[in-house]
Amino acid sequence: MADERNTDAGSLPLSAIGRKIIHVDMDAFYASVEQRDNPALRGKPVVVGSPAARGVIAAASYEARAFGVRSAMPSVTALRRCPDLIFVPHRFDVYRAVSAQIRAIFAEHTPLIEPLSLDEAYLDVTENHLGIPLATQIARMIRARIKAETGLTASAGVSYNKFLAKMASDLNKPDGQAVITPAQGPAFVAALPVRKFHGIGPATADRMERLGLQTGADLRERSLAFLQEHFGKSGQWYYRIARGIDERAVQPDRARKSIGAEDTFSQDITGHERAAQEVRALVAKVWRHCAAKGVRGRTVTLKVKYANFRQITRSRTLIAPVTGPVMEETALALLQPLFPVAMGIRLLGVTLSTLDGEGGESGEGRQLSLWQEG
Template sequence: MSEDDGTPTRKIIHVDMDAFYASVEQRDNPDLRGKPVAVGGAAARGVVAAASYEARAFGVRSALPSVTAKRRCPDLIFVPPRFDVYRAVSGQIREIFAEHTDLIEPLSLDEAYLDVTDNKQGIPIATEIATIIRARIKEVTGLNASAGISYCKFLAKMASDLNKPNGQAVITPRNGPAFVQALAVKKFHGVGPATAAKMERLGILTGAELRSKTLVFLQEHFGKSGAWYYNIARGIDHREVQPDRPRKSVGAEDTFMVDVFDLGAARAELTPLAAKVWRQCESKSLHGRTVTLKVKYADFQIITRSRTTTSPIGVLDDLEAIGQSLLEPLFPTAKGIRLLGVTLSSFIDDEETEADQLELQI
């Protein structure tokens, strides 16, 4: 079997845990079961990290300010996150994936792509593998997972949302193009609100209307992404499942209880963020060259400032110093800062690092 363009058909599964963080909390605390739960801070400046399905019924979702979440759901129960537990459970789930394939591409702690075209157990039907994986996850962790099965990553991701929670769906090569044409573009994975609004201004509301546009038109209006939109409108996605994707960045951020107007106070807040990033990078032997400062103002405007060094940043003091140098020009400020973040990126591998160090010694 092959796709319309002649390339062999792959069998891709996208597994997505249902309300993962909140479900772990409900599993570990029976008093929370059946109740609206939000993982995150209940403080005035807190943000929801995850919400149970009982909470979602009230419009509570991730990234929602805690104050708004509580207003929407007065009975909402806030639970502080336990990322060490979530990571441990995620590890159990990855072990289950590995029983079937080594081609596993984690997207986060709670979701991953699996290529089961040539799977370890020789099961010819991908939907059967997805059923087995979901049952095994339930058996080992007590948690529910949903799955999408298709011939490409884009449609597998879209399929995993169709029968949530605790369900699965398949989109076949024969049905893929028709499925995409009937879908609203704002529901496409990877099409954010700004892009959806731009498409709407161009008269593109559905996959069918997206497909009607020429490649030249889409490249003219969307640049490099034009070719991607042209292909997915036809149900075409050649991306392979990439196991052990290299991490692109490590960051930390904090939302303040009170808006910060003073440079000294902002500098003090930046110090522990830089330290947290450095600890994470050291634990994973990551060596980066680009420091990015993120600032969210009281009016929710977000700006970023970056600086890239010629060689990897070698010590925490240098990371913090660059972050502070990016922060200082933003003061004095007429509007308060409600959030600061620091990210390190442009990682290089250990061999390159050793070569750089030898060069410096010479």
């Protein structure tokens, strides 16, 4: 493991070199909680989700991953890969409680905690409560406390920015950690295939490869103008990250951008009346959460996924924050023009965004998903 005190970083800005960021990522979190609470599941291929025809895997144990089973995979595909797969229903109340335990451990070291989900977070430990100079030592302490208090393992990445800390946390999974120093950062990114860059999806990676951009080194050779021409606003981000530069701060109080709910159906919906009924139920769920958190929003978005997996969204932004009845009326108005449908609907979702209010939980500005599996 490299020594993080080596800070010969060449052209990196001093503000970036000075930070010490840890990315903590729980190992197969939901599945590991289930194996912890039910010893009969330990050592077996376990997934959290539904075995129904329209089910989707929410999490997979490492034993299941050995068969190529992954989260977000359709259950039917997972079963083809591992016929002995064991399905357990999700228990989000338990996962949230364990997540709160873990976050309390983080808070013993720093107030600068940016949760990304229930099972991962960034921590800025440049200045920390215990005055420990090495972030690697703090990461080891956190991982040990998590194991002692929850019986679960966590992996960690340590670096001088968020991007590289995130990449480092994957290097020695499960139950390990790695550090990428400022001296190592540019070379690490240069050797990294663009498909492994956090934040670059398959479609963007395909486009990059068609342009001859296979690695971070290829990105670095291209001018800012070239990257902006082909990737728009993201071009500047790719230009900087190809040089190991990411000056984003850990933001513990970043506001959530949206609150949404969606449902995947066991049978495709073809009738307007049934679809409208489902939309009303989703609106009610979103509104209950908004009311509990004291937040309001002005933009209502309807999401529709058809039987062939084609997905569309329709949105409307109002002048004033919506009430529950107005959100329902707006969502139904967005639904109406889509009928009659040429193909059945497998999923519907409703999201409220352009939020205000004081009740939002900390996060990375991502949608809070209140999904259900069919």
